[in-house]
Amino acid sequence: MDTARMLTAKALIKMERAKSYSNLTLDRLLSQSGLSSQDRAFAAALFYGVLERMLTLDAVIASRAKTPLPQMRPEVRAILRCGLYQLLYMDTVPESAAVNESVALAKAMGQGRAAGFVNALLRGFIREGKPLPLPDRGKDPVGYLSVAYASPRWLIKLWNKSYGEDKCEGLLRSSLGRPPLYARANTQKLTAEALAARLHEAGVGARALPHVPGALQLEGVGEVRELDAFKEGLFHIQDLSSQLCAMALAPKPGERVYDLCAAPGGKTFTLAQLMEDAGNLTAFDIHPHKVALIEDGAKRLGLRSVRAALGDASVYDEALPQADRVLCDVPCSGLGIIRRKPEIKYKRPEELSALPDIQYKILQNAANYVKAGGILLYSTCALSPAENEENVRRFLSEHPDFSPQALPEVFDRLFPGRAQAHQLTIFPEDIGSDGFFLATLRKER
Numbered sequence: 001m002d003t004a005r006m007l008t009a010k011a012l013i014k015m016e017r018a019k020s021y022s023n024l025t026l027d028r029l030l031s032q033s034g035l036s037s038q039d040r041a042f043a044a045a046l047f048y049g050v051l052e053r054m055l056t057l058d059a060v061i062a063s064r065a066k067t068p069l070p071q072m073r074p075e076v077r078a079i080l081r082c083g084l085y086q087l088l089y090m091d092t093v094p095e096s097a098a099v100n101e102s103v104a105l106a107k108a109m110g111q112g113r114a115a116g117f118v119n120a121l122l123r124g125f126i127r128e129g130k131p132l133p134l135p136d137r138g139k140d141p142v143g144y145l146s147v148a149y150a151s152p153r154w155l156i157k158l159w160n161k162s163y164g165e166d167k168c169e170g171l172l173r174s175s176l177g178r179p180p181l182y183a184r185a186n187t188q189k190l191t192a193e194a195l196a197a198r199l200h201e202a203g204v205g206a207r208a209l210p211h212v213p214g215a216l217q218l219e220g221v222g223e224v225r226e227l228d229a230f231k232e233g234l235f236h237i238q239d240l241s242s243q244l245c246a247m248a249l250a251p252k253p254g255e256r257v258y259d260l261c262a263a264p265g266g267k268t269f270t271l272a273q274l275m276e277d278a279g280n281l282t283a284f285d286i287h288p289h290k291v292a293l294i295e296d297g298a299k300r301l302g303l304r305s306v307r308a309a310l311g312d313a314s315v316y317d318e319a320l321p322q323a324d325r326v327l328c329d330v331p332c333s334g335l336g337i338i339r340r341k342p343e344i345k346y347k348r349p350e351e352l353s354a355l356p357d358i359q360y361k362i363l364q365n366a367a368n369y370v371k372a373g374g375i376l377l378y379s380t381c382a383l384s385p386a387e388n389e390e391n392v393r394r395f396l397s398e399h400p401d402f403s404p405q406a407l408p409e410v411f412d413r414l415f416p417g418r419a420q421a422h423q424l425t426i427f428p429e430d431i432g433s434d435g436f437f438l439a440t441l442r443k444e445r
């Protein structure tokens with residue numbers, strides 16, 4: 001049986017090869033592993049930690065190894081990254097254990113010839129006081145931030161240019177560390193306060209957040225799906241930014257609403273609750289297996305107004321009647337949720353460059369479904385003006401029948417001075433939620 005460290009190293013190698021999602025990669029390996037819950041928690045902490053700090057760890061390796069990183073065996077790279085992560089960021093692991101376990105792992109993974117090199121690099125690093133090879137901030141500010149915050153240079157340049165140096169550093173800081181866990185009470189069944197009380201009985205830390213009605217922050221949850229309150233459909237897991245997005249669309253009972261890019265369905269469910277589960281809410285997604293996720297979630301929550309359907313949001317379907325409100329939560333770079341999915345920062349900028357046009361095509365098509373007097377909401381979990389403000393600006397200039405619609409009052413309270421207008425970028429530092437962008441537009445005629 002693999003140890004927790006071996007499983008982590010294998011998961012990291014898989015990520016490098018397949019460029020797949022971190023949670024899917026780890027969950028698959030853990031489910032076949034037979035590890036104890038304590039070992040599983042250790043493997044998860046090490047795996048996500050290494051993914052998050054990889055650029056810092058690689059800078060340390062590059063400053064100490066003669067062989068360039070790309071020429072090392074993947075196993076050796078993974079073992080060194082794990083060993084250094086334990087030395088730098090895991091207080092619970094004694095230094096001697098971090099080194100000895102790394103050496104043992106090299107042997108166990110068939111890299112016995114590299115065991116001496118692993119040993120020497122890690123011991124040398126400890127002996128010298130574990131220094132980070134930070135470039136001089138005055139001479140190479142981007143290089144400094146890159147090593148200090150384990151972030152790629154292109155991202156630092158993008159955020160510096162888009163949001164200014166101070167905001168950029170704040171964003172880099174908040175891209176590290178575990179995000180808070182938020183839930184949305186199924187307000188068709190109970191209030192956030194009543195749900196908090198139910199969860200307390202099950203030993204879960206839960207606090208209703210009155211500034212975002214229906215929202216709670218959870219702590220010490222363990223496996224959410226195992227909770228009776230979850231099985232009974234009393235809540236779904238949803239970040240505050242996504243809850244606010246549904247509130248910005250502000251649907252009313254009895255209306256016709258389309259959620260065009262809806263899976264796995266979090267915003268659809270909140271919309272249905274805001275509509276008191278009365279009306280005509282259709283949630284589309286382009287992938288059949290994802291449509292099933294929306295159906296399953298709506299069933300668990302007992303939301304009868306939700307209809308999930310297969311649909312391509314970029315292609316006009318003339319059979320669809322026009323709607324009162326349309327949500328366009330488009331596929332995006334995810335630069336606002338790096339702390340949840342650290343692999344996003346290892347994408348190459350070229351991989352993201354096609355997104356604004358894809359998003360614009362969806363937004364343009366979505367406009368066809370909005371009634372005169374109806375509302376169109378465009379949103380992303382991206383922190384990138386090309387995917388956000390620039391698409392909205394272009395849309396307004398090419399669609400004179402649409403005009404900016406002010407965001408609801410709750411936004412003024414939460415983001416004073418920033419949300420009077422129709423659009424808002426939410427930064428993780430604002431209220432602890434995911435980075436997010438939303439814009440509300442009204443069809444005048």
Ligand SMILES: C[S@@+](CC[C@H](N)C(=O)[O-])C[C@H]1O[C@@H](n2cnc3c(N)ncnc32)[C@H](O)[C@@H]1O
Nearest residue numbers: 261262263264265266267285286312313329331
């Ligand atoms: C940002 S996610 C949506 C998250 C969702 N709104 C929620 O709150 O749970 C974008 C979704 O759009 C879907 N998608 C991508 N291209 C699409 C298209 N052309 N038409 C419809 N859905 C699409 C993806 O499968 C993905 O599920």
